[in-house]
Amino acid sequence: MNRLLRILLFILVFASAALGQITVIMAGKLIDPDQGTVASDQVIVIRANKIEAVGFGFAIPAGATVIDLSKMTVLPGLIDCHTHLADGKFGEGNPVFQLQKSASQTVLESVRNARVTLESGFTTVRDVGVYRALNDVALRDAINRGDVIGPRMFVAGAYITITGGAGAMTGMAPDIQLPWDLHYGEANSPWEVRQKIRLLAHDGVDHIKVLSSGAVLTHGSNPKSQEFTPEELQAAVDEAGHFGLRVAAHAHSPEGIKNAIRALVASVEHATMIDDEGIALAKQHGTYLDMDIYDDKCIQEQGRKGTLPADFLEHDRELGELQRQNFRKAVNAGLKLAFGTDAGVCDYGTAGEQFAFMVKYGMTPMQAIQAATSSAADLLGRSDQIGSIKKEKFADVIAVAGDPLKDVGLLENVQFVMKDGKVYRKK
Numbered sequence: 001m002n003r004l005l006r007i008l009l010f011i012l013v014f015a016s017a018a019l020g021q022i023t024v025i026m027a028g029k030l031i032d033p034d035q036g037t038v039a040s041d042q043v044i045v046i047r048a049n050k051i052e053a054v055g056f057g058f059a060i061p062a063g064a065t066v067i068d069l070s071k072m073t074v075l076p077g078l079i080d081c082h083t084h085l086a087d088g089k090f091g092e093g094n095p096v097f098q099l100q101k102s103a104s105q106t107v108l109e110s111v112r113n114a115r116v117t118l119e120s121g122f123t124t125v126r127d128v129g130v131y132r133a134l135n136d137v138a139l140r141d142a143i144n145r146g147d148v149i150g151p152r153m154f155v156a157g158a159y160i161t162i163t164g165g166a167g168a169m170t171g172m173a174p175d176i177q178l179p180w181d182l183h184y185g186e187a188n189s190p191w192e193v194r195q196k197i198r199l200l201a202h203d204g205v206d207h208i209k210v211l212s213s214g215a216v217l218t219h220g221s222n223p224k225s226q227e228f229t230p231e232e233l234q235a236a237v238d239e240a241g242h243f244g245l246r247v248a249a250h251a252h253s254p255e256g257i258k259n260a261i262r263a264l265v266a267s268v269e270h271a272t273m274i275d276d277e278g279i280a281l282a283k284q285h286g287t288y289l290d291m292d293i294y295d296d297k298c299i300q301e302q303g304r305k306g307t308l309p310a311d312f313l314e315h316d317r318e319l320g321e322l323q324r325q326n327f328r329k330a331v332n333a334g335l336k337l338a339f340g341t342d343a344g345v346c347d348y349g350t351a352g353e354q355f356a357f358m359v360k361y362g363m364t365p366m367q368a369i370q371a372a373t374s375s376a377a378d379l380l381g382r383s384d385q386i387g388s389i390k391k392e393k394f395a396d397v398i399a400v401a402g403d404p405l406k407d408v409g410l411l412e413n414v415q416f417v418m419k420d421g422k423v424y425r426k427k
Helices: 004-020 097-100 104-119 135-145 190-203 230-242 252-263 275-285 296-305 310-316 319-332 350-360 365-372 376-378 408-410
Strands: 023-032 036-047 052-056 066-077 080-083 124-129 152-155 206-211 246-251 267-270 286-291 335-338 397-400 417-418 422-426
Touching: 004 104, 004 296, 004 350, 023 417, 036 066, 066 417, 080 286, 080 350, 080 376, 104 124, 104 135, 104 417, 124 376, 124 417, 135 152, 190 206, 206 230, 230 246, 230 252, 252 267, 252 275, 267 319, 275 319, 286 376, 296 319, 310 319, 319 335, 335 365, 335 376, 350 408, 365 376, 365 408
Parallel strands: 023 066, 080 124, 124 152, 206 246, 246 267, 267 286, 286 335
Antiparallel strands: 023 036, 036 052, 066 397, 397 417, 417 422
């Protein structure tokens, strides 16, 4: 069988060379998150932006561009399922700063966010909401056109939130009138929820983000509260489904989490205070959890520096460690867990630091890698395109020196990044 495979791959590679230029990667070790296995001395054949063959023991065709990663561990490009790349400059702390800028300034400041995210090894992100509506759509489209360097983006367009809720722009005097793009997604009934989703579907979004509970980083909010009603959440999932869109639900509180799961959302974001009933419901319905368990350290650090509002720190009190212990419970219960960092709470380009936290709180290194590759691709509904290095998938490839299955912290320093067959980082 191995001899037959080598012959077939040999034929395929030379047929590819006859049809045009190809790139060949020589991989010392190759992690397959689909199977949870590692293979040695693999050859990856790439034409344009797609993988054409993966295997071993066949010759390199004349004229191919060869990339030697034979002393490195090669993985599929990483996927972060909870980011906010299009919200502008990192470190301002208070969302009210959005009012001091135009929408164009904010999205131009976000160009750096996209570039450093890609260069850190994350070739795909799910962006789950912006204060300035549709800035994420603009950034996604600029990347797709090649105007801006960044990861493949799947975007929400705006937050679907109650008035004054977790996704609203709050903290101003009551007589301040906000521009349309800072309250685009506000909805206060099932029918208003449906109407906002219809608008966003027309705007070309990739998924819908709803806010089921209060938030930590919102003025006048309470993360322990419930916001949208079960009927409103059900309307969101039903209406999104008419357009082939999945729903991600922000939820910290136990009831907010359970309301979202019962409404059949694709994922619950944060899931901070999930209780045993919530864990059972998530298991029953196959709901993904995106638990951003590393970024509390950034909230606390900004608090010490005085760059985060006092009410945000009060909201966050004791929630960081609670979320991490509940992450451990979710791992032990065998729940579906995807990699999500809330990028923008910590600086862009540092998302790889979450892997060590995921291992510390119960995952094996392979499980943590799967959360950011095959599981994340499944959550996005893109397993046929991304999440592993397989024939016909996009040529999204990263590499690190050493073995991340022994030291997952190596993923904080990705040394080779290829997206769509193009190299963006090579040390």
